[in-house]
Amino acid sequence: xxxxxxxxxxxxxxxxxxxxxxxxxxxxxxxxxxxxxxxxxxxxxxxxxxxxxxxxxxxxxxxxxxxxxxxxxxxxxxxxxxxxxxxxxxxxxxxxxxxxxxxxxxxxxxxxxxxxxxxxxxxxxxxxxxxxxxxxxxxxxxxxxxxxxxxxxxxxxxxxxxxxxxxxxxxxxxxxxxxxxxxxxxxxxxxxxxxxxxxxxxxxxxxxxxxxx
Amino acid sequence: xxxxxxxxxxxxxxxxxxxxxxxxxxxxxxxxxxxxxxxxxxxxxxxxxxxxxxxxxxxxxxxxxxxxxxxxxxxxxxxxxxxxxxxxxxxxxxxxxxxxxxxxxxxxxxxxxxxxxxxxxxxxxxxxxxxxxxxxxxxxxxxxxxxxxxxxxxxxxxxxxxxxxxxxxxxxxxxxxxxxxxxxxxxxxxxxxxxxxxxxxxxxxxxxxxxxx
DNA sequence: GTCTATAATTAGATAGAC
DNA sequence: GTCTATCTAATTATAGAC
Numbered sequence: 001x002x003x004x005x006x007x008x009x010x011x012x013x014x015x016x017x018x019x020x021x022x023x024x025x026x027x028x029x030x031x032x033x034x035x036x037x038x039x040x041x042x043x044x045x046x047x048x049x050x051x052x053x054x055x056x057x058x059x060x061x062x063x064x065x066x067x068x069x070x071x072x073x074x075x076x077x078x079x080x081x082x083x084x085x086x087x088x089x090x091x092x093x094x095x096x097x098x099x100x101x102x103x104x105x106x107x108x109x110x111x112x113x114x115x116x117x118x119x120x121x122x123x124x125x126x127x128x129x130x131x132x133x134x135x136x137x138x139x140x141x142x143x144x145x146x147x148x149x150x151x152x153x154x155x156x157x158x159x160x161x162x163x164x165x166x167x168x169x170x171x172x173x174x175x176x177x178x179x180x181x182x183x184x185x186x187x188x189x190x191x192x193x194x195x196x197x198x199x200x201x202x203x204x205x206x207x208x209x210x211x212x213x
Numbered sequence: 214x215x216x217x218x219x220x221x222x223x224x225x226x227x228x229x230x231x232x233x234x235x236x237x238x239x240x241x242x243x244x245x246x247x248x249x250x251x252x253x254x255x256x257x258x259x260x261x262x263x264x265x266x267x268x269x270x271x272x273x274x275x276x277x278x279x280x281x282x283x284x285x286x287x288x289x290x291x292x293x294x295x296x297x298x299x300x301x302x303x304x305x306x307x308x309x310x311x312x313x314x315x316x317x318x319x320x321x322x323x324x325x326x327x328x329x330x331x332x333x334x335x336x337x338x339x340x341x342x343x344x345x346x347x348x349x350x351x352x353x354x355x356x357x358x359x360x361x362x363x364x365x366x367x368x369x370x371x372x373x374x375x376x377x378x379x380x381x382x383x384x385x386x387x388x389x390x391x392x393x394x395x396x397x398x399x400x401x402x403x404x405x406x407x408x409x410x411x412x413x414x415x416x417x418x419x420x421x422x423x424x425x426x
Numbered sequence: 427g428t429c430t431a432t433a434a435t436t437a438g439a440t441a442g443a444c
Numbered sequence: 445g446t447c448t449a450t451c452t453a454a455t456t457a458t459a460g461a462c
Contacts, residue, residue, distance in 0.1 A: 019427090021427075021428085034338070035338050035339045036250075036252065036339070037249075037250035037252060037253055037335070038250075038253065039249065039250060039252040039253035040250055040251065040252035040253065042454085042455065042456085043455080043456060043457090044454090044455080044456090052428075052429095053428070053429060053430085054456085054457095055428085055429075055430085055431095055456095055457075055458080055459095056427080056428060056429080057456095057457095058456080058457060058458075059427070059428075060427090063456085063457080064456065064457090114338075118334075118338055120394070120397075121331075121334045121393060121394065122250070122335075124394045124396065124397035125247070125248050125327075125331055125393065125394065125395075125396065125397075126248045126249070126396055127396050131396065131397065135397060135400055135401065139397070139401065140401060143401050160421050160422060160426070162417075162418045162421060162422070163414060163418070165398075165402040165404055166391070166414055166415050166418035167418065168402075169387070169390045169391040169394070169398065169415070170387040170390075170418055170419060170422065171387075172390060173386040173387040173388070173389070173390025173391070174382070174383040174384075174386040174387035174390075175386070176386070177382045177383075177385060177386025177387075177390075178379070178382040178386070180334060180338065181333070181334065181337045181338065181382070182338075183337065183338065183339055183340050183344065184333075184337035184338075184344065184348060184352070185378075185382065187348055188348065188352065188353065188356050189378040189381075191378055201376060201379055202379050202382070204375075205375045205376070205379040205380065205383055206383060208373050208375060209373060209375070209383065209422045209423065210422065213373075232445090234445075234446080255436085255437065255438085256437080256438060256439090257436090257437080257438090265446075265447095266446070266447060266448080267438085267439090268438095268439075268440080268441095268446085268447075268448085268449095269445080269446060269447080270438090270439095271438080271439055271440075272445070272446075273445090276438080276439080277438065277439090
């Protein structure tokens with residue numbers, strides 16, 4: 001998957017910057033796709049933000065659609081690494097504590113990378129090839145693991161007895177919303193949604209409601 | 214505001230269907246703008262869904278931008294009527310019960326009109342004239358009233374002691390998410406997000422977390 | 427690998443008949 | 445009020461020089 005063009009250089013992990021221009025294009029694409037939507041993000045605007053000319057996108061990616069896919073794949077890979085890294089540091093820790101720290105990690109990632117949930121809410125409102133890709137390649141595995149963890153906690157009375165599917169949408173809705181709507185939040189509340197203290201307060205708000213104090 | 218062209222017919226409230234074609238255009242615009250974003254919704258696609266030809270949109274609305282504005286103004290007016298109607302039926306009822314029933318009303322409205330939060334998450338991710346219109350004409354008044362109610366409940370210990378700004382984003386994030394992402398929810402959970410029972414279960418989930426069982 | 431120039435398509439908006 | 449026909453501008457993608 002995500003085949004790269006052959007290169008004289010060694011092939012690294014897809015997150016390693018083997019090609020600076022290519023990576024600047026991917027970063028610019030992520031920003032613009034997430035803010036302006038797939039149709040609203042023109043390849044010219046992406047090229048401009050990346051500091052290259054527009055036809056260069058078609059050198060590195062065969063189409064706008066393939067550029068979108070490469071960009072979201074990279075972002076979900078970063079989320080996966082973030083969650084995996086957290087979980088590996090929790091071998092032998094009890095389930096309630098693990099759940100709490102995983103939710104912390106998830107919200108911190110969403111605050112630092114609001115592009116992820118911006119793109120999900122963009123593309124999962126209607127069926128289409130991009131929603132298909134997101135759900136089947138990235139979201140479903142995360143959903144299954146999250147729901148089975150939440151169900152276990154709920155059945156054991158650690159958290160409120162709420163159907164796990166609903167808890168999933170409560171957490172994925174409440175956690176990132178303040179950061180997805182960062183510019184609105186800034187104007188509405190005066191809070192700066194990139195501030196560590198603000199992020200921490202939001203993590204605390206969600207965890208208090210789910211786990212109690 | 215929202216000046217209508219002069220007409221030989223009586224002028225009714227903007228929600229009354231004085232002109233069937235105009236109202237079909239507004240409804241189609243709402244669906245397509247909310248699903249595909251402002252740029253992704255072409256005027257041709259809106260016309261097709263409304264069952265008219267594309268130049269007719271420019272007869273009823275001077276530009277695509279003005280069509281967008283008329284569509285969202287109508288939707289926020291419907292939300293306002295829904296919340297006002299609820300509140301008028303609650304004269305003399307105590308504050309905690311009022312808050313609970315207002316949140317119920319809000320989530321039910323979001324489930325029946327997912328276009329509202331689809332458009333908010335679309336347009337409030339970056340500064341621009343459309344975010345400006347949403348925030349200053351529609352969102353800020355609702356935000357102010359909601360936050361002052363939540364702050365009062367929090368200070369009196371009726372709900373958890375969480376800063377009201379964060380509670381606002383928790384509720385507006387957790388409440389509509391399942392319905393905003395309805396098509397994803399259907400594939401991921403098998404639940405039908407337009408079912409009364411599913412909506413009611415989500416309302417219960419959010420209210421349980423905010424107010425306790 | 428990155429550029430300039432441009433082709434092919436599609437967008438929103440206007441003109442004018444009925 | 446609604447249509448057909450069409451204009452102008454902007455979009456993605458390709459060709460070909462360096």
